[in-house]
Amino acid sequence: MNPVKAYQLRLRRKRFLLRAWRKRKQLLGLSDKTKSIAPDDILLFSTVRNERVRLPFFLKYYRDMGINHFIIVDNESDDGTPDFLADQSDVSVWSAKGSYKRSRFGVDWLLWLQKKYAHGHWTLVVDADEFLVYPFCDTRPIQALTDWLDASSIRSFGTLVLDMYPKGTVGQTAYQPDQSPFEILQWFDTGNYTISKNSLYGNLWIQGGPRARVFFSDEPALAPALNKIPLVKWNRRYAYASSTHMLLPRGLNLVYDQWGGEKTSGCLLHAKFLDDFIDKAAEELERKEHYAASREYQGYAENLQKPPEIWCDQSEKYANWRQLEVLGLMSKGNWA
């Protein structure tokens, strides 16, 4: 890469870190248990807003996976989310007053906390509706994966966001706290994803899936990005550049092989289409706090006069990670 561009990216990374430093003032510690973080702990970072209903299962899912400590930023919830989180022994909570959008969709807040607490740790950055699936996740804890990544000198782990949806109209079945969202959202699209490469950052840009098929058929170019790199051996000099879609330094984005082979990768099962989807979409549309003036939510809104049905007769019912690996939606790569 030419040195001018490389230097530009370096400056950009510094700017992200500077932003995070400035935005630290918006953060207010509600429950800081970070003293209990041990050197080899795997940390989960997330920004949430009104996720009280989803959080019990979310925490259980990731505790079972082997996450040792949760660091969560609450952005002005009014449903009791912060109190619920503060009661958990392995969750540190900050509240953030301010614009989700102007904090680069929560990235700035998290970046500051990552810089402070995550240096040298494996960190998983996910939303409250994203559930990581990696090869052998039913038999091996996430430490097995991170140990193996360490032994292989790999610093970052790539995933595809797999939108899960119900059969029938969205919201038909009510979600209960503690319930796995995937008892309701059992279905996904197996093979309609498009990929291109971002030549500046070096990451892949993946679009498609049911959101492109149903909500963005008029403007597929605007369909949301489905590539995420949520698991990184964090260093205080690193920065997420756009949500968890891409990172700087750009070497961290090379989670794919270009010579024909498959690297090890996973999926983020996306539990977006639960019964609160329509209310959330309406609210977000009003707040205009999401990416590109909530264009994604505008895409939904046109269809939201009546609850959409995403399911079609080509939909596939989710079974386990092995099914996703056979379908080519993730790969064991070299990990056996």
Next chain:
Amino acid sequence: MTVGVIMLVHTAFDRAEQIARHWANQDCPVAIHVDSAVAQPDFDRLQRALDDLPNVTMFQKFRCEWGTWGLVAAGQMAGQILLDRYPDLGHVLLSSGSCLPLRPVSEFRDYLSKHPTTDFIESASVEDVPWTMGGLHKERFTLYFPFSWKQQRWIFDRAVQLQRRLGIKRKTPSDLVLHLGSQWWCLTAKTLSNILHDDQRAGYDRYFSKTWIPDESYFQTLVRKHSKTIESRSLTLSKFDFQGKPHIFYDDHLPLLRRSDCFIARKIWPAADRLYREFLAPPSEFTRRSDPMPQKIDRVFEKAVVRRTRGRPGLRMQSRFPIRGRENGVTSDKYYVFQGFDSVITNFDQWLTSATGLSPHGHLFHPDRVEFQGQQKVFAGGLSDNVKIRDYASEDFLINLIWNTRGQHQAFKFGPEDQQHVTELMARDQNAHISVISGAWAVDLLNSDQDFSTIRAKAALLQKTERAFLDRLRHPDTRATYRIWSLAEFTSAPLDCLRIILDENAKMPSRPVLESPKLADLSQLGAFLQKLKNDGMHPYLMGDFPLNDLPRRRYVNPPRSASGQR
């Protein structure tokens, strides 16, 4: 006769303690070398933990970094300790802290006592094996390696380059033939003693201490000098990935490890509680006498290597995005593309299905619609019939279509009136089987009721577009299988041409042809083409059609008995 165990340890001390205890409790003396980089408190803790076992010796002396001499020196010293203290040892096993015995110690001992003079060590002549590491093979023995490959890669590489340029070539001791192999061996006490007491040892040590990864060559070479019976295989099951890094075993490998019948496996993930629990449990009454069969589990790990290096053909995903030319298969399965056939043969779909069993799509790349078979709105994998979605990434559309239906061959119609973005991809795809009747679009225009100037413009455009596609197919880079007939050629012997398609695509499921192709009425075509010519638009892709085309008429609707004949 018993077996002495050398353990080289640098991490996961709890597990090391557990394994040492396992051996020691069953009368196998253990000598543990702890990497000198390990902090004193950790060493002390391990020593205290093993205090109660009189037959465990611990010492900490050498820096055991991967690829360096320290590993050999530690093994030598530990071996000497065992030989000195336990003169009646039968064999000595070299193992690491992450090795796990898979079978009861008694079985291991029985097996060794049945082979009292055999040295189990993988040892292959450097001349005859292609085992390179970091791009180095024989140079591992002819250059100097003062820098660490793991910690100081840059200067390591520069040092290699410099020595290559200077033409440095160290001499191997003349009485040795260099051999390589797995560093985990099990030698008879006699052979080990002979190696350690070789009167040339100082010279050998000096030589090997400056080679690279000597733990894979020192004992493997010297054993050739001292051993009478070499069994060139390791009793320690150890699988390596494409970078020469050992695979790690987890709890879910339990059945696999059991089936292998190997005595020892490495590396075990330190947190694999179930493996440690199951394999270190007191042996049951039932004993096995079978020999180790590591090949039983080879397949799993070989597949991992292929997946990591070659991947699945025709797959593009978040962790596989090959640059052009490295796809190892642009698409995942064969597919058939027919251009012009539906213009010339009025019942082409039925004919193809009856002849081959393939049910073709329509024009998948039609500018106004996606013609999936049966007019499906959504096809396999969730592919939408939305034109905008298709055109947003039409190459991905085709790659996905083939991937989603792998195992069942797809066929679709194509033509110059369709979106042409995928032509480049199809041309360089060896899975594409493309058959073209060039100029067949003229038949559609002939039957069109639009006014002549529109038709003329359209003809010019279609001819230009088709010409570009044909040129691309005829380019030397093309890997697709293709066949091009002009309309005139095809209509002069349609059954022969169709027969060729069926025969060439040997894998195309062929059946007795039940349906005969019905050709479109071409009687007016000669005149139509002449009219275009007269207007200055020169149609040439269809070949020559005389104004009067009576002779060809007998090929329209040929009798069924004539199929396959001229």
